Structures are given as structure tokens and as C-alpha cells.
Amino acid sequence: MTFAIDDHTFVRQELHTPLPPPRRNIGVLGWMRENLFSSILNTLLTLFGLLLVVLILPPLVRFLILDAVWTGDNREACLAPGTGACWPFVKAKFGQFIYGFYPIDQRWRVNIVFALGAALLVPLLIPSIGQKRLNALLFFGAYPIVAFILLTGGNIDASAFLFQHFGLFSGLAGASVAGVKLAFWLDFLLTAGLVTGLGAVIGAALGDARGVARIVASVFLGLGIITLLWDIDFGLQPVETRQWGGLLVTLVIGVTGIVTSLPLGILLALGRRSKMPIVRLLCIIFIEFWRGVPLITVLFFATYMLPLFLPAGANPDGLLRALVGVALFTAAYMAEVVRGGLQAIPKGQYEGAMAMGLTWSQMMRLIILPQALTLVIPGIVNSFISLFKDTTLVLIVSIFDFLGQLRAAFTDPNWASPVTLYTGFAFAGIVYFIFCFGMSRYSMFVERRLNTSHRH
Amino acid sequence: MAELVESARGKPPGTSFVNDPKVRSIVLQLLALIVVVVLGWMFVDNARENLAAQKIATGFGFLDNTAGFGISQTLVPYTETSTYGRAFIVGLLNTLLVAVVGIILATVIGFLVGVGRLSKNFVVRTLSATYVEVLRNLPPLFQILFWYLAVLSALPSPRQSISLFGEFFLSNRGIIVPRPLFGEGTALVLWTTGFAILATVLLSSWSSARREETGRGLPMGRIGAVILIGLPLAAMASTGFPITFESPELKGFNFVGGVRVIPEFVALTLALSTYTAAFIAENVRSGIQSVSHGQTEAAHSLGLRSGQTLRLVVIPQAMRVIIPPLTSQYLNLTKNSSLAVGIGYPDLVAVFAGTTLNQTGQAIEIIAVTMGVYLVLSIITSVIMNAYNRRVALVER
Numbered sequence: 051m052t053f054a055i056d057d058h059t060f061v062r063q064e065l066h067t068p069l070p071p072p073r074r075n076i077g078v079l080g081w082m083r084e085n086l087f088s089s090i091l092n093t094l095l096t097l098f099g100l101l102l103v104v105l106i107l108p109p110l111v112r113f114l115i116l117d118a119v120w121t122g123d124n125r126e127a128c129l130a131p132g133t134g135a136c137w138p139f140v141k142a143k144f145g146q147f148i149y150g151f152y153p154i155d156q157r158w159r160v161n162i163v164f165a166l167g168a169a170l171l172v173p174l175l176i177p178s179i180g181q182k183r184l185n186a187l188l189f190f191g192a193y194p195i196v197a198f199i200l201l202t203g204g205n206i207d208a209s210a211f212l213f214q215h216f217g218l219f220s221g222l223a224g225a226s227v228a229g230v231k232l233a234f235w236l237d238f239l240l241t242a243g244l245v246t247g248l249g250a251v252i253g254a255a256l257g258d259a260r261g262v263a264r265i266v267a268s269v270f271l272g273l274g275i276i277t278l279l280w281d282i283d284f285g286l287q288p289v290e291t292r293q294w295g296g297l298l299v300t301l302v303i304g305v306t307g308i309v310t311s312l313p314l315g316i317l318l319a320l321g322r323r324s325k326m327p328i329v330r331l332l333c334i335i336f337i338e339f340w341r342g343v344p345l346i347t348v349l350f351f352a353t354y355m356l357p358l359f360l361p362a363g364a365n366p367d368g369l370l371r372a373l374v375g376v377a378l379f380t381a382a383y384m385a386e387v388v389r390g391g392l393q394a395i396p397k398g399q400y401e402g403a404m405a406m407g408l409t410w411s412q413m414m415r416l417i418i419l420p421q422a423l424t425l426v427i428p429g430i431v432n433s434f435i436s437l438f439k440d441t442t443l444v445l446i447v448s449i450f451d452f453l454g455q456l457r458a459a460f461t462d463p464n465w466a467s468p469v470t471l472y473t474g475f476a477f478a479g480i481v482y483f484i485f486c487f488g489m490s491r492y493s494m495f496v497e498r499r500l501n502t503s504h505r506h
Numbered sequence: 507m508a509e510l511v512e513s514a515r516g517k518p519p520g521t522s523f524v525n526d527p528k529v530r531s532i533v534l535q536l537l538a539l540i541v542v543v544v545l546g547w548m549f550v551d552n553a554r555e556n557l558a559a560q561k562i563a564t565g566f567g568f569l570d571n572t573a574g575f576g577i578s579q580t581l582v583p584y585t586e587t588s589t590y591g592r593a594f595i596v597g598l599l600n601t602l603l604v605a606v607v608g609i610i611l612a613t614v615i616g617f618l619v620g621v622g623r624l625s626k627n628f629v630v631r632t633l634s635a636t637y638v639e640v641l642r643n644l645p646p647l648f649q650i651l652f653w654y655l656a657v658l659s660a661l662p663s664p665r666q667s668i669s670l671f672g673e674f675f676l677s678n679r680g681i682i683v684p685r686p687l688f689g690e691g692t693a694l695v696l697w698t699t700g701f702a703i704l705a706t707v708l709l710s711s712w713s714s715a716r717r718e719e720t721g722r723g724l725p726m727g728r729i730g731a732v733i734l735i736g737l738p739l740a741a742m743a744s745t746g747f748p749i750t751f752e753s754p755e756l757k758g759f760n761f762v763g764g765v766r767v768i769p770e771f772v773a774l775t776l777a778l779s780t781y782t783a784a785f786i787a788e789n790v791r792s793g794i795q796s797v798s799h800g801q802t803e804a805a806h807s808l809g810l811r812s813g814q815t816l817r818l819v820v821i822p823q824a825m826r827v828i829i830p831p832l833t834s835q836y837l838n839l840t841k842n843s844s845l846a847v848g849i850g851y852p853d854l855v856a857v858f859a860g861t862t863l864n865q866t867g868q869a870i871e872i873i874a875v876t877m878g879v880y881l882v883l884s885i886i887t888s889v890i891m892n893a894y895n896r897r898v899a900l901v902e903r
Contacts, residue, residue, distance in 0.1 A: 085628045092627050099629035328535040332542060342881040344841035347873065350859050354869040358556045359549040410527070439645035446847055453648055460655075475652050479644055486643035 114476060128467040135473040136465070143459045147477075150295015150450055156287060159200045160298055166193065167305070175492065177499060190309055195279055201302070203288035206280045230281050238277070242270035291369035295450040297481070299369070303376055303441040303451070308434055310377040315384025316423075320414065322385065323392055333385070340382035345440050348375045353447045372444050380437045387429035391422030424500050431493035435486050453478060553870060560867075568866045569594070575861055577852045579768050590862050597857030598879060604774055604853065605840040605883075611779035612839060613832075616786025623791045634787065641784035647845050649781055654773035654849040664761060673753055681767040684751035691745030698741035705737075706730045770851035774843065782839045786832060793828035794820060825898045833891035837884050844880075854879060 074080060086096040117134030119127050128136035140147075149157050170189040173179040198204070246267045253262030294302070321333035340348070352375035357365060395418055403413035423430070445454040456478050460471055557564060569591035576586050581599040584592055622634035641649070659678055662668065667677035675682040710726045717723030742748070754764025797820050805815040846853035847860055859876045863869060 085626060088626070095625075095627055096629050099627075099633050102633060103629075326531050326535050329538055332538055339881070342884040343877045344844040344855075344880055346844040346847060346855055347859065347877050347880060350855070350863075351873050351877070354863060355873045358553050358869060361552050362556055362559060435643075442645040442647040443845070445647065453645070453651070457651070471656050475648075475656050478648060479652075482645055482648060483640065483643050487639065490643065 113472070125465050125467045125470075128465075128469055128473075133469055135476055136467055136469045137473065139459075139465045139467075139470055139473050140477045142465065143455075143462075146296060146459060147452060147455050148297045150298060150455055151293045152289060152295070152298065153287070153293065156289060159286070159289075163197045163200050164301075166196065167301075177496075194306070194309055195276060197302075199280065199284065200286070201289065201294070201298075202291070203284075203286040204280055205283040205286070205288065206277075230278070230283075234281070235278075238274060242267070242274065246270065291367050294369065296455045297452045299444070299449060299451040300438075300441045300453075302369075303373060303444060304434075304438045306373050307376045307380045307437045307441075311380035311384045311433070311437070312430070314377065314381035316388050316419065318381060318385035319388035319392060322389055337382045337385050340379050341386070345376070345379055345443050346446060348379050349443060349447045351375065368447070369449055372447060372449055376437070376440070376444075379440075380433060383433050383436075384430065387426050387433055388422065390429065391424075391426035392418065394425050395422050427500065428493045428497050431489055431496075435489050438485060438489070439482070452481065557870075562867050564868070564871070566871060568868055568871075571866075573862070573865075575865070577857060578850075579771060579852055590866070593862060594854075594858050594875075597852060597854040600852055600857070601840075601843050601846075601854040604771065604778065604843040604846065604851070608775050608779045608782065608839050608843065609836050611775065612782040612786055612835070615779060615783035616835075617790050619783060619787035620790025620794070623787060624794055638784045638787050641781055642788075644781075646777065646781045646842050647848050650774055650777040650845055650849055653777045654770065658769040658773050664756065667756075673751075675754060675756075675761065675764075678769065679761075679766065680769045681772060682754040682761045682764045683767065684753050685763060685765045687750045687752050689748035689750065691748040694745055695738060695741045695748060699738045702733050702737040706733050709733075768851070770846070770849050773849060774846050774851050774853075778839055778842055778845075782835050782842075785835050785838075789828050789831040789835065790824070793824035793826075796827045797823045822898065826895075829891065829895045829898060833888055833895070836891065837887055840883055840887065841880060 070076070071080075074083060087093045113134040115134070117132065119133055119136050119138060122128065122136075122138040123142075127138055145154070145157070149160055152160055170185065170193055174182065174185045174189055179185075246263050249266040250259040250263040253259040318333050318337055321329050322337060324330050324333070349372055352371040353368070356371055356374075360366070399417055399421065400413065403417040408416065441451055442453045444451050445457070450458060456474050459465070460474060570589050572587055573590050573593045574586055575593075577584055577593065577596050579600055580596050581603065582592075582596060584596045619634045619637055622630045623638065625631050625634070658680075661676055661678045664675070664677045664679050667675040667682075669675050673684050706729075709724070710730065713724040713726050752763045754761045756762075801819055801823065802815055805819040810818065843853055844855040847856040850856065854876060859872055863872045866872070
């Protein structure tokens with residue numbers, strides 16, 4: 051049986067090209083129908099939103115750019131009615147905003163600190179650049195010491211250590227080589243030797259002289275190196291912290307807070323999850339206390355109450371006191387962030403590490419913390435952002451940070467004009483926004499990069 | 507063999523006691539304890555010496571002394587002859603006022619913006635995102651100063667104040683609102699209102715219990731409206747409308763009558779609530795996004811409308827995710843209200859840790875009390891929010 055093949059039948063081989071969708075559903079019009087005017091409520095919302103944009107955006111652009119005054123030497127330039135931002139004001143006060151009252155001929159030191167910080171921080175933040183360990187060591191270890199010497203001028207007054215209180219080495223009082231006080235260092239070495247020896251004796255009684263002596267000696271060595279560097283007279287003119295100000299103080303508080311609060315927070319978090327009841331209790335009390343009170347009261351505490359608790363005559367620097375307060379406060383928040391990460395690590399990781407015969411510190415250093423910290427990077431960066439925003443509060447205990455300098459600049463009669471205030475706020479707002487927004491974007495970038503979890 | 511067993515029972519050969527976890531734990535804890543005790547003892551000792559040297563009194567006797575300074579906003583009667591204790595209460599109430607008003611405003615704005623960020627409407631979505639990014643990334647003290655110095659101080663003087671409906675006046679002296687006057691019979695109206703609220707709550711819980719059981723409840727929306735509006739209205743009518751409002755009037759250079767809301771309060775509340783709202787919006791957004799889309803689809807396929815889906819399916823599940831971070835935002839707002847001292851709003855820190863501390867010099871007592879108050883506020887807020895959280899939390903098998 052055969053089929054008669056009809057040669058005249060036409061079978062179309064390819065599909066007909068689809069008709070274009072209705073005009074009203076595509077293109078700009080379709081998008082607008084779908085997204086802006088899909089219902090009455092939606093249309094009203096769109097119109098309301100557009101109204102807001104029209105009310106806010108054009109005046110803002112006019113104020114900041116179109117009507118703004120760009121040149122001038124004093125308030126005369128910005129007095130005309132209808133003028134926008136008075137940028138010469140920012141230009142004139144720029145040094146003050148950045149350096150505060152840091153001596154003008156010494157500002158190069160601040161610039162070096164800024165440049166060095168940027169040079170160390172940028173490669174640390176870019177994932178593709180290697181040598182992260184060395185980089186981190188330099189940024190978190192060496193940089194603070196160098197910055198301290200450059201900013202304060204170093205050559206701290208290393209006074210009595212221990213035995214000098216009992217009149218020892220009094221014959222050497224005042225003797226120094228390159229700013230290094232001999233009496234202090236003899237005292238320091240003697241104390242270090244004695245304490246290490248004492249540790250060794252106690253250790254020997256318990257069965258391990260060398261182990262204990264090594265721990266004690268390394269603590270003294272670290273302390274000694276830092277103190278020695280700060281003690282050497284590099285010939286820099288000392289600059290009191292009272293003269294610091296502006297963005298310098300903001301960054302000093304921010305960076306110190308970051309550098310100190312992270313290790314402190316990790317220790318507190320480990321302590322809070324420790325099996326040792328006393329350590330755990332102390333850590334919980336510490337964390338919950340700082341988290342329960344506002345930073346302002348912490349700063350008041352550091353400014354008014356702390357001097358009462360210290361020996362009479364010991365009057366620590368105002369900025370240092372604020373720094374201690376900020377660091378402890380941030381450490382408590384950091385501890386909770388890190389604890390979240392520690393809790394997220396499955397028990398198998400701990401058990402696996404222990405089964406491999408790792409010690410507790412090896413387990414934490416090599417297995418748990420790398421995973422836990424990676425998990426909570428967004429939380430850590432969030433803490434940094436709020437720390438950066440919180441630095442503004444030192445204004446209340448009379449430390450003139452960036453915002454403080456801004457406020458001080460408003461009162462300058464040379465620049466008193468109707469737009470000075472708005473110009474200052476616009477400038478400061480842009481600066482703060484760049485820092486905080488930058489940090490949050492960076493944290494999102496890291497989060498995406500490290501996101502190896504199995505999310506759908 | 508015997509030696510092997512012996513050594514296995516004791517410490518293993520060749521290991522130092524330094525590596526023995528038990529010894530370490532005891533030594534570490536002892537060290538920690540010693541450090542804390544020695545530090546504490548040093549602090550107490552130094553404090554005693556310093557206080558004696560500077561001739562600062564100790565104890566809380568100063569609370570009964572006359573304060574001698576005025577406070578610009580007092581919720582309870584206070585004059586310059588009142589005591590420091592009274593000033594403390596005034597400051598505390600002012601802090602609570604900012605916290606409560608701020609929390610309510612921040613929640614409303616935060617939920618609106620949070621839902622707006624997920625809107626299909628491009629304009630609404632972009633505006634909400636801009637709001638969140640801008641406000642979240644500016645320091646709260648900056649925002650408070652901005653509202654205070656750049657917005658409220660720029661308002662016209664009372665003589666040229668901006669009038670709303672002829673009853674509310676905006677000027678650089680604050681906002682003047684009509685003052686309610688309570689005439690004869692106010693008590694009856696208030697009691698009736700309270701009764702109406704109670705009745706509505708009871709009726710609605712009875713109605714929802716019945717709906718659970720039989721599938722049929724009462725139309726609570728309409729009944730509630732009738733009770734809540736009708737009863738107080740009837741009470742007011744029967745007592746001849748005892749509550750009246752005294753309109754503020756411009757006389758000379760200032761207003762007479764009405765209640766003045768000081769600009770410091772307005773600046774602080776606005777700045778804090780808009781700032782915190784940006785964070786709440788993010789919490790709300792992540793909460794709603796945590797509810798899987800299948801829930802919405804399932805609700806639609808059951809025949810629920812969009813509003814019902816949102817109200818009955820999505821939001822109850824989102825609340826579980828939203829509540830815990832919302833609690834910490836409320837706590838943050840309460841703690842941030844201490845920034846009031848930056849613009850001179852008389853809150854607890856400004857009145858007590860500021861002026862009172864300067865006048866008496868009793869730093870230890872005053873700062874300890876101030877910190878204690880915030881600690882207690884934190885604990886109360888978290889207890890309330892935890893209780894609510896337990897109610898909405900997922901009950902697992």
C-alpha cells in the first residue's frame with residue numbers, strides 16, 4: 051500500500067515569526083503602564099513621588115551647582131539674595147575641617163599619616179592583591195605606632211616604671227640618649243628580668259620553668275619595643291592632642307576604634323562562649339553593660355568619672371580618654387557580632403579540629419575564627435559604620451572632630467551669610483555620606499564574593 | 507604494663523602542666539578574678555582619696571537640694587526652687603517622651619518606606635531606596651543639628667509664623683498648638699472612652715474566638731467604629747461638650763494661649779525618627795522578602811485578595827523576622843535620644859549628667875544613676891518586645 055503523495059501540498063517548514071506584542075505592552079509606554087500606572091492607587095503614588103522629586107531635586111541642584119558661588123574671599127561674595135552654596139567658605143575653612151588647629155607648618159606629618167594609611171588600606175581591601183598577612187600585620191601592628199609617633203611627635207615622657215618609685219637609679223635622673231631615658235630603661239629591664247625569673251621559679255615549682263618564662267618574657271618584649279619606639283626622640287615638634295581636630299580626629303577615633311575593638315571583641319566573644327564560668331560571667335556583664343548604655347554617657351563617664359578613679363595627678367589626655375571609651379563601647383558590639391559568627395559554625399567543625407589533635411588556640415586560629423569572621427563581615431563593617439558615625443559624639447565632650455569644626459566655622463563673622471550654614475551642612479553631609487556609603491558598598495561586595503553558601 | 511597503666515592515669519609523660527586544660531582554666535579564671543578585684547579596689551581607693559582631696563560630697567543627699575536652674579520643657583510642675591531629684595524626674599520624663607513619640611513615628615515611616623522599597627512602582631521604589639541610603643549613612647548628631655540649625659531656626663519669627671488652619675503656628679520658637687481645656691464632666695467622657703476601648707477589645711477577641719470555632723465572626727470593623735466613636739460622642743453630648751480648645755493668638759511679639767512645642771523637641775524627634783525609620787525600613791524589607799513567594803501564590807490560589815494575602819499570610823510570617831531587629835532599633839532610638847544634649851533639649855543626660863553634674867560635681871553618683879536608667883530602660887524594652895516576640899514566634903512541633 052502506498053500513499054499518494056500530493057506534490058502540491060505545501061507544508062511550511064519554519065514557524066511563522068510571532069506578531070509583535072501589542073504596542074501598549076512594550077517599550078517605554080508599556081513599561082510605564084506596568085510599573086507606574088497599573089492602578090489608581092499606583093498612579094496617585096507615582097504622581098506624589100514625582101511631585102516630591104520635582105520639589106527636592108531642582109532646588110538642590112540649583113543650590114549646590116547652578117546658583118553656587120565658586121570664588122570669593124569673604125562673606126561679601128555670598129551675600130547676594132538668591133545665591134546658592136557658598137563654596138569659598140568651605141575652601142577657606144578646608145584646612146580647619148581636615149586638620150583642626152594642628153600647626154600649619156607641621157601638617158605634612160598628618161598628610162604622611164593619611165597617605166600611609168591609604169597606601170596600606172587600599173591593598174588590604176582589594177582581594178586580588180596578595181600578601182594579605184603581611185599587609186594586615188603592617189596596618190594593624192606597625193601603622194598605629196608610626197601614626198602615633200608622627201602625630202604626637204613621639205618622645206613620650208617615659209617616667210618612673212617600678213623601682214624608681216623606691217628611689218633606685220635616682221643618680222641617673224635626666225640622663226638620656228636620643229631622648230631615651232636611661233633610668234627608665236634600666237628599671238624596665240630589671241623589672242622584666244625579675245618578673246620573668248619569678249615566673250620561671252613558679253613554673254619550675256609546677257614543672258615547666260621554660261614555658262612560663264617564655265610567656266612572661268614575650269609580653270615584656272612586646273611592651274618594651276612599643277615603649278622604646280615612642281621614647282626615642284625623632285626631633286619632631288610635639289603637638290598636643292588639644293590642637294588636633296577636624297577629619298583628623300574623626301579618622302583617628304574611627305581607626306583606633308576599629309583596630310582595638312576587633313581583637314578585643316573577638317576575645318570577649320570567645321570569653322562569652324567559654325566553658326569557664328568566671329570568665330564567661332565577667333564577659334557577659336562587660337558586654338551587656340556597654341550595650342545597654344548610650345555612648346554619650348560612656349563619654350561623660352570617661353571625661354568626668356574616670357579621672358576620679360585614677361591616682362591623683364594622673365590626668366590622661368582628653369582624646370585618649372574618649373578613645374578608651376569608644377574602643378570599649380565598640381568592642382562590646384563587636385563581641386556580639388563575632389559571637390553570632392561563632393554560633394553559626396556547626397559543631398562538627400569543633401569536633402573535627404579536636405579530633406585532629408589541634409590545641410584550643412590552634413582550633414580557633416586555624417579552623418573556627420576564619421570561618422566565623424568571614425560569615426560576619428557584613429556585621430563587622432556595619433559596626434565600623436556606626437562607629438564612624440558615632441565619632442561625631444565627641445563634640446559633646448569638647449573634642450572638635452569634623453562636625454565640631456564645622457559648627458565652630460559657622461560662628462566665624464567673616465563668613466556670616468544666609469547660606470553659610472547650608473553650605474557647611476551640604477559639604478559635611480557629602481563627606482560623611484561618601485565614607486559610610488563606601489563602607490557599606492564594600493561590605494556588600496565582600497559579602498557577594500565570599501558567598502559560597504548554597505542559597506537558591 | 508603496670509607502669510603504662512600508671513602513667514595513663516596520671517599526666518601523660520612529656521607534657522607540661524602549661525598545656526593541661528584544667529590547670530589553664532583555673533589559672534586563667536583566677537588571673538581574671540584577681541585583675542578585676544585589684545582594679546576595682548584601686549578604683550575605689552583612688553576615688554575615695556580624690557573625692558576627699560577635692561572636697562566633693564558623696565551619697566545621694568544632693569537630690570534634696572534646691573536645683574536653682576530652669577528647664578525649658580517640663581511635663582510635671584517644676585520651678586527653679588525645685589530639688590535636683592525633681593529635675594531628675596523632669597529629665598527622665600523628657601527622655602521618655604522623645605523615645606515614645608520617636609518610636610511611634612519611626613515605626614510608621616519605617617514600615618511605609620520598607621514596603622515602598624518592594625513596590626512594583628519604579629518611582630516609589632527608587633525614592634524609598636534613596637531615603638534609606640541617604641539617612642542611614644549620615645551621623646544622627648549631624649541630622650539633629652541639621653534639623654535644629656538649618657531647618658527649624660530658619661523658620662520665620664512668631665510674627666510671621668506659618669499658620670495651619672489658623673490653629674497651628676510654625677515659627678522659630680517652635681510649634682504652637684491649641685491647648686485642650688477640660689471643663690466640667692471631662693471625667694465622664696474619659697471614663698466612657700476607656701469603657702468603649704475595653705468593650706471593643708473584649709468583643710473583638712470574643713469574635714475571633716467564635717470565628718475560629720464556627721467560621722462566622724462579627725463584622726468587627728463596623729461594630730468597633732460605632733462603639734469607639736458613638737459612645738464618647740454620646741457622653742460628650744450629654745455633658746455639653748466639656749473639652750474645648752484654646753486657640754493660640756499672636757499678641758505683641760509672641761503667642762498667648764496654646765501649648766508651645768519647643769523646637770529642640772521637634773528637631774530631636776524628627777531627626778531620630780527619620781534616622782531610625784531608615785533602619786526599620788531595611789528590617790521590614792528583609793522580613794517581607796524572607797517569606798517565600800510560594801506563600802503568596804498559595805494564598806492567591808486559595809482565593810485571597812492581595813490585601814488579605816498581605817494581612818493574613820505574609821505579614822504574620824514576616825513579623826517573626828522583623829521583631830528581633832526592631833527591638834534593637836527601638837533601644838537604639840531610646841539611647842540616641844541622649845544626643846539631645848547636642849542641641850540643648852532638656853533630656854536626662856542634659857539635665858542630670860550635664861547641669862546637675864556641673865553644679866554638684868558628684869560625678870560618680872550622677873553618671874552611675876544615668877547609666878542605670880538607660881540600662882533599666884533597655885531591659886524593660888527588651889522584656890516587652892521579647893514577650894511580643896514569643897507570641898508571634900513560630901511554634902514548632
